[in-house]
Amino acid sequence: MKHDILRNKTFLYLTEFFAGMSVMAVEIGASRLLAPYFSSSQIVWTIIIGTIMIALALGNVFGGRWADANPDPGRLFRRIMLAAVWIAAIPILGRYVIVAITGILVVAVETNLLIWAAFVTCMIVFVFPLFLLGTVTPSLIKFTVSSLDESGRIAGRLGACNTIGSILGTFLPTFVTIPAVGTAVSFMIFSGVLLVLALVYFITTGGWRKGCTIATAVFLVCSILAGTVHFAFWERELTYEGESIYNYLQVKDTDQATILSTNVLFGVQSMRVKDDGLTHMYYDTALAAPVMAALAEKDHPRVLVLGMGTGTFASQVARYFPNAEVSGVEIDARITDLAHEYFALPESVPVATYDGRAYLAADSGKYDVIMVDAYQDITIPFQMSSVEFFDLVKSHLTADGVMVCNLNMRGQGEDDIAAWLCDTIASVFPEVAVADVDGSYNREVFATVHGAPRERLQDNLASVTDFELANRMRQVRSAMTRWQAGEHILTDDKAPVELLGMRTIDGMISAQIGYYKEILRRDGLDGLLASL
Numbered sequence: 454m455k456h457d458i459l460r461n462k463t464f465l466y467l468t469e470f471f472a473g474m475s476v477m478a479v480e481i482g483a484s485r486l487l488a489p490y491f492s493s494s495q496i497v498w499t500i501i502i503g504t505i506m507i508a509l510a511l512g513n514v515f516g517g518r519w520a521d522a523n524p525d526p527g528r529l530f531r532r533i534m535l536a537a538v539w540i541a542a543i544p545i546l547g548r549y550v551i552v553a554i555t556g557i558l559v560v561a562v563e564t565n566l567l568i569w570a571a572f573v574t575c576m577i578v579f580v581f582p583l584f585l586l587g588t589v590t591p592s593l594i595k596f597t598v599s600s601l602d603e604s605g606r607i608a609g610r611l612g613a614c615n616t617i618g619s620i621l622g623t624f625l626p627t628f629v630t631i632p633a634v635g636t637a638v639s640f641m642i643f644s645g646v647l648l649v650l651a652l653v654y655f656i657t658t659g660g661w662r663k664g665c666t667i668a669t670a671v672f673l674v675c676s677i678l679a680g681t682v683h684f685a686f687w688e689r690e691l692t693y694e695g696e697s698i699y700n701y702l703q704v705k706d707t708d709q710a711t712i713l714s715t716n717v718l719f720g721v722q723s724m725r726v727k728d729d730g731l732t733h734m735y736y737d738t739a740l741a742a743p744v745m746a747a748l749a750e751k752d753h754p755r756v757l758v759l760g761m762g763t764g765t766f767a768s769q770v771a772r773y774f775p776n777a778e779v780s781g782v783e784i785d786a787r788i789t790d791l792a793h794e795y796f797a798l799p800e801s802v803p804v805a806t807y808d809g810r811a812y813l814a815a816d817s818g819k820y821d822v823i824m825v826d827a828y829q830d831i832t833i834p835f836q837m838s839s840v841e842f843f844d845l846v847k848s849h850l851t852a853d854g855v856m857v858c859n860l861n862m863r864g865q866g867e868d869d870i871a872a873w874l875c876d877t878i879a880s881v882f883p884e885v886a887v888a889d890v891d892g893s894y895n896r897e898v899f900a901t902v903h904g905a906p907r908e909r910l911q912d913n914l915a916s917v918t919d920f921e922l923a924n925r926m927r928q929v930r931s932a933m934t935r936w937q938a939g940e941h942i943l944t945d946d947k948a949p950v951e952l953l954g955m956r957t958i959d960g961m962i963s964a965q966i967g968y969y970k971e972i973l974r975r976d977g978l979d980g981l982l983a984s985l
Contacts, residue, residue: 462607464653465597466614471646472533472589473615477622478643479540480505483579485626485636486543489701489716490551491571494833496951500568504575505583512587519588520595527661529592530654534668536585537647541675544637545682547578568955586647590615627698635696637679641672648672692795697787704795711795713763713788723762723788725796729772731921735859735895736765738888739824740773740922741929742857742899745909746821748774749916757820757849758782759809759837760827763791764798770822771799773922777821781805782812810836813845821851825858835948838874842945843881847902855909856882856900862957863889863896870953871896872941879938888933897929898936907933 483501484493491497519528554577555570562569593611598604622643630639648668655661683694692711693704700715710732713723724732731737748754748770754777758767761781770779779802783789786806792798805812809827823846827837836842846856858878860871875898879885882900886907889896899906910930917923943950 462597465593466610468533468650469589469593469611470614470618471650472586473618474622474625475536475540475618475643475647476505476509476583476586477619478626478639479543479579479583481623481626481631482543482636482640482643483575485631485696485701486547486578487551487571487574490555491567491574492716494951494954496568496955497571500571500575501579504572504580508580508583509587512584512589513591515584516588517591517595520592524595526592526596526654527658529588529596530651531661531664532585532588533647534651534655534664536582537644537651538668538671538675539582539585540640540647541644541672541679543578543582544640544679545675547574548682550574550578565955567958631696632698637682641676641679644672644675693791695787697785699785700788702787702791704791706795713791713796723765723792723796725763725765725768731925732765732769735861735890735893735897736769737925738890738895738897738929738932739766739826739857739859740769741888741897741906741910741926741933742822742824742855743770743774743777744913744917744926745899745901745906746853746855747913747916748777748821749913749918751821752776753778754821755818756780756822756824757818758824758826759812760825761792761804762788762826763796764802764804765796766824766826767802768796768798771802773917773919782807782809784808808834808836810834810842810845813849816849818849819851819854820849821854823850823854823856825856828859828861833870833950833954835943835950836945838877838950839943839945839948840877840880843878843900847881847900850902853903854901855906856898858898858900860896860898861894862954863894868941868953869957870950871957872939873943873950873953874898875936876939876941877943879936880942885936885938886933887936888929891932899933905935907935 480501483505484498487497487501551570551574554573558566558570558573590611594608597607597611626639630642652665652669655665683691688703688705690705691703692706693702695702703714705712705714708727710727711725712721715722721734724734726732743756746754748756754774756767756770756777756779758779758781761767761783764781767779767781770777781802781804783804783806789804789806792804793800809825825837825846827834850856858874860874862869863871875885875887878898878900882902884901884903884905886899886905887896888899901909907930910926910933914923914926914930917926
């Protein structure tokens with residue numbers, strides 16, 4: 454005999470609605486949980502979507518079987534409650550699982566480390582609760598349909614409820630909850646919705662009181678702890694940690710510099726040196742572009758930075774070339790806020806919140822220097838890596854203008870992402886030179902229409918009056934070589950930047966950990982621990 458709550462089909466439709474909403478919310482949350490460790494590339498998104506679809510498919514199959522074998526609604530709402538508790542624990546334990554899996558796979562796999570780490574993480578962290586939620590639809594059809602005459606209509610309504618819930622579960626985390634309260638609290642919100650559904654059922658039917666008590670207690674503990682766990686949980690003295698629509702953001706302050714990172718596993722995205730000198734990073738090498746363009750000798754030259762970040766390059770240009778008019782484009786408005794708050798970006802430097810390529814397409818201005826610095830770890834926007842994009846950049850340069858492009862993943866072979874990008878640039882610009890940055894994987898690419906970059910740098914060295922900068926420019930000139938164009942061309946139609954980037958970063962990781970792998974093979978775990 455059905456309980457009153459099951460006779461009221463509205464409750465079952467709401468269950469379907471919120472289950473669909475929670476599935477998509479967890480998917481969006483999964484991307485934000487993984488991005489600071491593995492990037493938000495198309496590859497990572499593919500892994501997330503693929504594993505979630507596997508979980509839902511299995512849930513549909515087993516949910517139908519279980520509903521036919523034992524049509525007890527209490528079993529479904531136990532599964533919903535268990536899914537709710539699991540989802541609540543994800544922001545607490547998920548970060549530790551990610552780091553543990555990555556640490557194990559570092560010594561266990563030779564290639565595609567980040568792909569395997571992301572895949573295994575998704576299988577362990579996200580598949581089980583979404584498998585449980587995948588059992589909701591077939592179970593509800595079993596409980597809701599009382600005759601074949603209404604089966605199609607009810608199945609359609611349940612499907613519509615699931616779809617509408619999924620739509621809201623896609624938009625709410627992205628535009629409302631994650632920007633407002635963060636990823637961890639967003640997980641808790643949608644976990645709480647599922648928990649309330651299950652509690653309403655069991656309170657109404659008078660069943661499973663012990664399970665309800667335990668689940669509620671676990672949820673409350675997770676809610677309290679959710680705000681205390683950080684993505685970089687090993688860091689103790691961060692000046693700022695937060696999230697925007699696009700990025701995880703971390704600001705660290707040291708005696709020498711203030712540093713912005715958008716990924717806890719890979720490097721520095723922006724920095725401000727407190728002595729107002731050179732950064733001793735790729736920005737110093739990139740300053741060769743305004744020297745090549747002879748900014749010091751021009752009246753009101755213009756510089757545009759695509760991928761402004763917190764304004765490191767813009768601030769350096771403003772310091773060494775005070776006559777220049779510097780502007781920037783940054784898609785993440787929160788990074789621009791941090792630039793003013795922590796990195797002393799001058800208010801006189803305008804920053805447009807826009808995609809770099811879309812900005813150029815709408816802009817009619819000409820610039821003496823255009824800096825392309827939009828490649829973030831392995832997340833390379835394909836629309837800013839193609840022939841069509843660099844054609845657009847070229848059209849916005851003055852006759853003697855210079856483009857400088859920062860490539861942050863320099864591999865060793867001819868088939869790595871940096872080589873592809875250099876070949877692509879060389880197919881647009883007649884003169885291309887590169888300068889690899891010592892002590893990093895960065896490569897600065899200088900492209901001009903008239904005059905070879907190396908010769909132009911030499912010709913304008915006399916105009917550099919700052920001793921430290923002039924010395925650095927001589928070093929850049931010595932390191933600069935003309936790029937011999939190849940046939941690896943990226944286009945809007947075909948730009949496999951994710952696969953190329955993953956291949957390159959595999960080589961980078963192998964180079965970094967090869968020494969420790971050899972110790973592990975030779976001396977075992979004790980030897981590895983001793984070497985650390």
